[in-house]
Amino acid sequence: GAGVSQSPSNKVTEKGKDVELRCDPISGHTALYWYRQRLGQGLEFLIYFQGNSAPDKSGLPSDRFSAERTGESVSTLTIQRTQQEDSAVYLCASWGGYPSHEQYFGPGTRLTVT
Amino acid sequence: GENVEQHPSTLSVQEGDSAVIKCTYSDSASNYFPWYKQELGKGPQLIIDIRSNVGEKKDQRIAVTLNKTAKHFSLHITETQPEDSAVYFCAANSHSGGYQKVTFGTGTKLQVIP
Numbered sequence: 001g002a003g004v005s006q007s008p009s010n011k012v013t014e015k016g017k018d019v020e021l022r023c024d025p026i027s028g029h030t031a032l033y034w035y036r037q038r039l040g041q042g043l044e045f046l047i048y049f050q051g052n053s054a055p056d057k058s059g060l061p062s063d064r065f066s067a068e069r070t071g072e073s074v075s076t077l078t079i080q081r082t083q084q085e086d087s088a089v090y091l092c093a094s095w096g097g098y099p100s101h102e103q104y105f106g107p108g109t110r111l112t113v114t
Numbered sequence: 115g116e117n118v119e120q121h122p123s124t125l126s127v128q129e130g131d132s133a134v135i136k137c138t139y140s141d142s143a144s145n146y147f148p149w150y151k152q153e154l155g156k157g158p159q160l161i162i163d164i165r166s167n168v169g170e171k172k173d174q175r176i177a178v179t180l181n182k183t184a185k186h187f188s189l190h191i192t193e194t195q196p197e198d199s200a201v202y203f204c205a206a207n208s209h210s211g212g213y214q215k216v217t218f219g220t221g222t223k224l225q226v227i228p
Contacts, residue, residue, distance in 0.1 A: 004157070031214065042120075042220035043158070043203065050213055091157055095214060101146045101207055103216065105157030 002026070004106035006092050012112045013082055021077045021109045025094030032075050033103065034067055035091045043091065049075060082113045116141040118206050120219030127194050128227050135222045137204035138186040144206035144217075147180060147187050152201045152221075161202075162189070194226045
């Protein structure tokens with residue numbers, strides 16, 4: 001079946017503008033994660049949605065970052081008043097729950113803030 | 115929270131040689147340890163994993179070992195091939211009440227020289 005998809009694949013924006021990144025998880029997957037990956041760096045956890053429970057927002061770096069998810073479907077990550085240090089690849093992953101532990105990643109959105 | 119350290123950050127080997135990547139973790143509650151391979155421009159993909167009640171697991175040319183007492187685990191790739199060139203991430207997962215929290219290492223860029 002279809003994997004995790006993300007859009008857009010690339011986004012160039014001017015400093016100070018808002019951006020919205022979209023993630024379509026695998027159908028039926030209850031959990032959805034957002035990560036940030038700066039050039040040549042590891043995966044930095046941002047936020048985690050698990051079903052209808054309150055999300056774990058402990059990784060969001062500032063109040064300019066927010067994310068929403070409607071039920072167990074699409075999620076959007078919003079960055080307000082973008083800064084140059086926000087430039088990175090934003091990865092989304094979904095998890096279908098036990099007994100599997102595997103996260104399935106999307107291809108990412110490359111964000112460049114000029 | 116969990117902290118995962120990964121070494122080395124870069125690794126170059128001749129084709130046919132073995133490659134070893136090592137990770138340590140801090141939280142004794144972590145009980146699942148996946149390894150992901152990330153090729154250029156793509157999201158990470160699971161290649162092998164190990165649960166905390168197992169000491170070693172092998173899948174063809176790839177093996178993973180886990181030492182729970184020392185809190186470290188390693189990825190071993192034998193008979194390396196150019197297509198093994200990628201960035202490899204280890205992770206430590208903990209589970210509680212249906213939630214899965216994932217902490218990634220900082221990644222190892224593996225280059226296999228033909």
